[in-house]
Amino acid sequence: MGRQADANAYVPLPVRGGVAPSYLWLTETLPGGMLRFLAGRFADVTLASWAARLQRGEVVDATGQALAADSPVRNGMRIWYYRELDEQETPIPFRERILFQDAHLLVVDKPHFLPMIPTGRFLHETLLVRLKAQLELPHLTPIHRLDRETAGVVIFSHNVQTRGTYQSMFQKRVVKKVYEALAGPIEGRDFPFTYKSRMVDGDKFFVMTEEEGEPNSETLIEVIERRGDIVRYRLHPHTGRKHQLRLHLSSLGAPILNDAFYPVALPCKGDDFSAPLQLLARAISFDDPITGQPRTFTSERTLDWTG
Template identity: 80%
Template sequence: MSRFVRRGHQAQANAFVPLPIKDGVAPSYLWITETLAGGMLRFLAERFPDVSPESWAARLARGEVVDAQGRALAADSHVRQCMRIWYYRELEEPETPIPFEEKVLFQDEHLLVADKPHFLPTIPTGRFLHETLLVRLKRQYDLPHLTPIHRLDRETAGVVIFSHNPATRGKYQSLFQKRAIRKVYEALAAPIAGRAFPFTYRSRMVDGEKFFVMKEEAGEPNSETLVELIEQRGQVARYRLHPHTGRKHQLRLHMASLGAPILNDAFYPVALPCKGDDFSAPLQLLARAIAFDDPLTGEPREFASERALDWP
């Protein structure tokens, strides 16, 4: 069993956060579930083997690793059971700038709606920290409580809704939990033969052998997509996709299973080698629009992307 549990990058809305936002990055924290010998520096170096001990020593010296009360921890500070420590996530290697810009479509006292470009992650993950939609927006608009209430894959462009008011966040999040959100995507792919449009595709999706992909198996369907054909030009068709469920990679897997994988999909039907920082072939999938009835006012709302796919 793990000695500790990592709980993410932000505390609950009403929790005390002992470190401020730093250049758009919220502090992360760990709960420690076992008392350990050797001191804080040793613990951090063992917990994060990809981060050098010298880097942790420097952060401790700068006072950027603290306990739940905001007291700076030292290299030899005790590591105690039930302790929570706060720190900033940093990258050992410089980030590659992502040369595409987001656009804010709407902002009020509760929500911010952004139009995300291809290749830009929604939140910090892996080798991405500052070059993410969340950190860019926090830095640009000075919104410390900004949180996405849903996410898009790094490869997918389009509409993303953020909450920046903790008092009303739960009401908007509940719309997604209740499936009261109407989402529309567009995709470019090969023509689908033998189908009368529109049609609904259902399947049972489960985790694949590789952690980053999904697969289908026999059994009760747990995913559903309505597929419409918008137009066709030669061997490329443009589709409108309505996901009625929200499984990871649902649209990408469904289109591949229909024999029409989305153009430039590096995961489906076969996971290809990582392209690194190659931005030349964006996945032709766009979160075109999101619509819902506002839980505060009851008024209908709809937000649409201003982006376009690479239609020939």
């Protein structure tokens, strides 16, 4: 698919219903016109859909000029369009909560099941699009990510001038993150302890696995409380690998409750919202690089002991 525009670039289409336009650079001069090109380039979008968008003037060049079905396809062109879904999205029945906003940042308490950004079959039912539509912040961008299945604190930038300063905190690993999870007991360990492993891509593109070698992931694990066979853990990730906490607890014999990926990737549950992953980004702390003020943001959500 196309790419989202850089915040400093000229964008010939406005944000619409919270959805920012996407763009595509053309790298060939091709015969047959724009409709034929678009239908061939985006196999998951129907010819009729592209024809309707062109007719509505919703595919434009870099100057904002509407393109037609027979407009030439030239190497070096940049075209702009809105991403759409051919099928209606299922509403996600959980709402985000705004924890903090200033001239630079927006801090949000994300619910389970809500994706961060448009991807695949999700567009309007994503945290970014919801917030853009609600708050009219066209330059809103997440400066770190949570999995769709994970709830909790996430930070956005909405100020282009200071975005890089805040992003650098995460790159330098000076941000402290605390998670909580519900899982079975980990046997044979004295708490707290640090678990390290070497994480690599698994045989399925959406999961990770561990292999022998120099560790590249590290998590400090504490016990908060135990009720029967379920333990509430406090997790301090010292690295930020994809699915790190989920894989680490699974490797220790205590997969997080309702984890559909670890230890075994289960069939997709589609729009079943009945069993949220019991993983919560509880808090984020850092010294604000603009003001020098210590900041801590804490989720107001709780995990479900009933599973």
